[in-house]
Amino acid sequence: MKLVLFVLYVALDAITGCNISGPENETILKSPGDPLHLQCSCADPQSKPETISWIFTNDKYFTDIPDLSEEEKKRYHGRLQMLNSSAPVTSTLLLSNLTEEDQGLYICQMTSGQTSERRFKLIVQEPSSMPVWVIVVIIIIVLLLVLLGTAVIYWRRRMLQRDSGLPQQTQGHSGQPLEDEVTYTTVVHANRTAPPPTHTHAEEENTEYSSIRVHHV
Numbered sequence: 408m409k410l411v412l413f414v415l416y417v418a419l420d421a422i423t424g425c426n427i428s429g430p431e432n433e434t435i436l437k438s439p440g441d442p443l444h445l446q447c448s449c450a451d452p453q454s455k456p457e458t459i460s461w462i463f464t465n466d467k468y469f470t471d472i473p474d475l476s477e478e479e480k481k482r483y484h485g486r487l488q489m490l491n492s493s494a495p496v497t498s499t500l501l502l503s504n505l506t507e508e509d510q511g512l513y514i515c516q517m518t519s520g521q522t523s524e525r526r527f528k529l530i531v532q533e534p535s536s537m538p539v540w541v542i543v544v545i546i547i548i549v550l551l552l553v554l555l556g557t558a559v560i561y562w563r564r565r566m567l568q569r570d571s572g573l574p575q576q577t578q579g580h581s582g583q584p585l586e587d588e589v590t591y592t593t594v595v596h597a598n599r600t601a602p603p604p605t606h607t608h609a610e611e612e613n614t615e616y617s618s619i620r621v622h623h624v
Contacts, residue, residue: 465511
């Protein structure tokens with residue numbers, strides 16, 4: 408008799424039980440301030456689970472939704488909604504304005520003699536910035552380009568200076584450079600007596616005065 412009752416219970420549970428559709432585990436990446444939309448439903452539209460609940464857990468919190476404590480109600484005030492619908496049985500969890508404290512594991516459970524669940528791992532973090540190694544590589548490339556440009560400018564200036572220092576050759580009609588013309592001049596040195604030095608100031612003249620007597624006749 409007990410065996411018959413057990414078989415009937417198992418058969419009834421198989422008819423009314425719920426197997427949640429979708430992957431058993433799922434990872435979701437969100438940024439602070441984003442909304443969260445989680446959903447689980449029975450694979451069989453005829454399934455009618457007895458209880459539906461959500462559990463949230465991380466290193467700091469363990470929350471049984473919808474059975475929230477007063478402290479949890481304050482933390483989720485205006486941000487949390489749990490919606491259930493039928494045919495097929497579907498449970499939806501809505502959480503708005505995410506924070507880093509909302510990061511953790513969300514478990515949807517549907518129980519009807521046996522429990523079926525689906526797990527969502529939520530990661531809340533700031534949008535990923537450029538990795539440090541990429542920044543380092545960019546800086547190195549920029550420095551190399553600057554050094555290369557400096558070297559090219561220096562080399563060109565050196566070439567210009569060298570070209571400007573070379574004497575220009577005169578080309579003939581054939582295009583071949585002509586030899587430089589050389590003019591020879593004979594210089595004759597003559598020994599001449601240097602003229603006496605010229606006085607810049609005239610020498611003073613010696614003036615003598617004499618007495619002249621005039622006799623009148």
